[in-house]
Amino acid sequence: MSVTSERTAVHPPPSRRPARLPAAPGRAARPRRTAGRVWPYLLVAPTVLGMLYLLVYPLARTVLISLQDFQLRQLIQGDARFVGLRNYATLLSDPRFWQVVRRTFLFMAVDVALIMLFATLVALVIERLGRIGRTAVLSALVMAWAMPVLAATTVFQWLFHSEFGIVNWALKELGFASFDRYPWFAHGPAAFVILVALIVWQSVPFAAITLYSALTTVPAELYESARIDGASAPRIIRTITFPLIRPIFMLVLSLEVIWTFKAFVQIWVMTNGGPGDATTILPVYAVQIALASQRYDLGSAVSMITVLMMATVLVLHFRQLFRQEGEAL
């Protein structure tokens, strides 16, 4: 400010300059004219329109269809009848639905627990490595991360192939003779395990890299003084590292919970929800009953229940997010 006034004192400003100068040091930009006030709305209009048509409208349509009698006939003729909560009642009284819900939670819990455990360990390891080692591990993580979902899914099918898969060969060599030609995808629990392994393999890189970047923000002086005070390594992690990265940890955790639903692709391609129902989680179930048995109404009801479940996690996620960067908004 003082620099500006000195400068204006030395060089008399052109006539229109004083009008602008008072605005400059204050807020980044203050609308000066009415036209200036319209601009932000014009700039965000395409985004808002896109969200309305591609997100809000389909979501509203899901709600509507879930309250209608909507099957193949209604899809073609378009004379769907309002039936209230009948579809939800049908679902909630179906033991198969509850089985899928339980399986969804189990799948989510196992995935997220393993992801967070491995990601934290990997992040701690990266932090303790020298420059070359760190680059090597980060590159490897990025490679796994960059692997397209479809390619990774196909490769995992090949790794666990019953006859020529390298996993069965390795297990056999290690002395587990029962894995000779073990058909992983024919057994429910085994297929479930492979899917969990695939999801964890694909998710750990993002979580580990994010947690590692959170670790680098912990000031080195804190560690130094803790070591001078004689704290052991596990104690340092528990009392200094973890409390400081806790916010990021919780953010990653809730992201991973939400992303479990994205496992739809892997499941659909690898097992189609099978064998039997062994790997059917809610989004898979929704598509199965909607597109396979033409019950669009029931499928939409399942989708709505999924959305509500995700919304619960999402609210927790946003509370964390806004606590984290409240002033940035």
Added chain:
Amino acid sequence: MISVHRPRLRRLPVHAAAGVTIAVCLFPVYWMVVTAFEPNRDIQSDTPRLLPQTWTLDHFRNAVAADGFGLFWRNSILVTLSAVLLALAVALGASFAVARMRWRGRRAFILMVFIAQMAPWEALIIPIYIISRDTGMLDRLPTLTLIYFMMTLPFTIVVLRGFIAAIPPELEEAAQVDGCTRSAAFRHITFPLLAPGLMATSLFGYITAWNEFTYANFLIIKHQDSRTLPVWLSSFQNVFGTDWGATMAASTLFALPALAVFLLLQRHVTAGFAAGAVKG
């Protein structure tokens, strides 16, 4: 940082863990490439070789010669590029409005973007299928482009907002004081500084759209010529049955662009992604 002064032996567990991490991360990728280059008799032998002794390009020939490979490749590129460019253009405006202007509804808009970033796409397949069917948009690439645009847009806005906010507004103001218009100031001052941000976000959009399978699978049904690579790859096994060499060659060809981009831009990836996805 912590253990710089520790003796070598105590760092052994750390190095061992690092080695295991690298091996676990890379092995599936490595095995995909190796299988793609191995002749069939090695693939179908009782003892797999970790290091192949004979190499062959047969599987790649089979994969490329498969029905529609070039067409699906072109479709994927087309959809991906147009979705990413559209998202960048729209996001540039929105993130500028959010980062540089004060207006009523700004906070609500940001909240909406954050929510849209977490949109339950997996649960919207049914209504979007029905809407596309009703509006005659089934089996058409523009439908996919629009959906991929919306999938990548929120993230693009969030990251670009961060990058624009990091550029001091004084730079633009100085240019305006020197007689630039506001848009010219943005074009000449802010835009060039945004290059890394644009890079990171377009990378994300590119990967998302390139990989997307669900909508490509359920919205492109009858018109086989409009299919994209992920769907092609998923049906590849059905067509080629037990030809794992060709399947792995196809996977490699599909994964290659993504892997290459990630490796080339690794520094942007690790910094930009972590910052964008979590810190906003």
